[in-house]
Amino acid sequence: MIRIVGIGASTKDITIRALEAIEKSEVVIGYKKYINSIEELLDGKEIIKKGMGDEIARVELAIQKHFDGKQVAIVSSGDPGIFGMANVFFQLLGKYSGIEYEVIPGVTAATYGASLLGSPLHDFAVISLSDILTPLSEIKRKIKYAARGDLVIVLYNPISKTRKKPFREAIKILLEEINPHTPVGIIKSSCNPPYISLINLNDLNEKEIDMSTLLIIGNSTTYIEDGHMITPRGYVVKQPLHELSRDFYQNFLAGNIVEGPNINCDYYPCHHHSQNCTFCYCPFYPCGDGSTGGRWIKDKAVWSCQDCEWIHKYETVKCIRKQLPLILEDVEDLKKRKKELLKLRRECIHQTRNLNNK
Numbered sequence: 628m629i630r631i632v633g634i635g636a637s638t639k640d641i642t643i644r645a646l647e648a649i650e651k652s653e654v655v656i657g658y659k660k661y662i663n664s665i666e667e668l669l670d671g672k673e674i675i676k677k678g679m680g681d682e683i684a685r686v687e688l689a690i691q692k693h694f695d696g697k698q699v700a701i702v703s704s705g706d707p708g709i710f711g712m713a714n715v716f717f718q719l720l721g722k723y724s725g726i727e728y729e730v731i732p733g734v735t736a737a738t739y740g741a742s743l744l745g746s747p748l749h750d751f752a753v754i755s756l757s758d759i760l761t762p763l764s765e766i767k768r769k770i771k772y773a774a775r776g777d778l779v780i781v782l783y784n785p786i787s788k789t790r791k792k793p794f795r796e797a798i799k800i801l802l803e804e805i806n807p808h809t810p811v812g813i814i815k816s817s818c819n820p821p822y823i824s825l826i827n828l829n830d831l832n833e834k835e836i837d838m839s840t841l842l843i844i845g846n847s848t849t850y851i852e853d854g855h856m857i858t859p860r861g862y863v864v865k866q867p868l869h870e871l872s873r874d875f876y877q878n879f880l881a882g883n884i885v886e887g888p889n890i891n892c893d894y895y896p897c898h899h900h901s902q903n904c905t906f907c908y909c910p911f912y913p914c915g916d917g918s919t920g921g922r923w924i925k926d927k928a929v930w931s932c933q934d935c936e937w938i939h940k941y942e943t944v945k946c947i948r949k950q951l952p953l954i955l956e957d958v959e960d961l962k963k964r965k966k967e968l969l970k971l972r973r974e975c976i977h978q979t980r981n982l983n984n985k
């Protein structure tokens with residue numbers, strides 16, 4: 628049996644199944660750095676350490692050992708299926724018949740890094756910036772469309788001593804396509820404890836990045852709160868409807884609202900001059916999602932919209948106005964159809980953030 632074993636992004640995160648697979652093996656083959664990281668598990672086994680770039684030789688050797696009747700493990704950092712040894716194994720498997728094999732998944736750098744930052748992953752793309760086997764034009768295309776698709780983007784292998792161009796090109800594309808204030812998480816798992824930092828895309832500095840760095844670039848809804856990077860999924864926070872909000876939406880549905888700035892309001896401007904007051908009471912309240920500036924007031928169970936200026940922007944109001952009548956036919960729909968309302972909110976965030984970038 629050949630087992631292609633993911634040993635995880637850090638030695639603490641190796642799975643029970645990976646430990647068992649290594650224990651069953653008589654021969655363990657891998658890149659020397661990864662073999663060294665699990666040395667304490669390899670007592671009494673034949674160990675074959677190889678260098679970077681000889682992946683094919685590692686697989687051929689494993690197959691030869693397998694035909695000699697040995698139990699073989701090919702170790703791969705992270706997950707073998709994500710820029711790991713599974714791909715090269717299956718590329719060569721068709722050459723032979725009668726090989727028994729098993730792939731043991733592992734914790735990849737994307738999920739490991741995400742666990743250190745908070746909860747930054749929603750729908751996401753994992754892209755390697757290594758152009759050793761992949762043309763730079765392909766890498767650039769993938770980054771561009773992942774950014775346009777509003778995916779969270781996880782960049783592996785961002786830079787090496789001799790390979791900086793893909794990183795520079797990637798950042799250039801991202802700055803053209805998404806908001807320069809988009810949060811970015813930087814993780815270096817080679818440091819002990821792992822180095823983590825949260826910055827804006829605009830502030831990403833090449834000097835901070837090396838081959839062991841992982842970058843997680845947020846999407847249009849990602850925000851940072853209390854040192855955590857969060858990409859909200861949109862869970863509904865239930866709360867009774869405030870009487871003033873109920874009155875406001877009764878008037879709204881009857882067409883009795885002030886569109887644009889309400890300069891006769893005692894509180895005008897509660898956010899900024901020329902604010903759009905059409906949604907003085909937000910139809911999404913409480914959205915429970917800090918991507919537009921709202922926050923929980925700690926220990927009070929109150930959602931504060933004080934710092935949300937998004938709802939008072941003209942393009943936001945235009946986007947919401949267009950679709951709100953399809954959802955809100957009765958004041959009770961503010962509660963009953965909250966999921967649909969929150970989906971409308973996400974759609975408008977995406978639309979307005981894109982408009983703001985151009």
Ligand code: SF4
Pocket residue numbers: 909910911912913914915916919920921922931932935937938
């Ligand atoms: S005003 Fe902003 S923060 Fe408050 S509920 Fe509406 S969208 Fe959320």
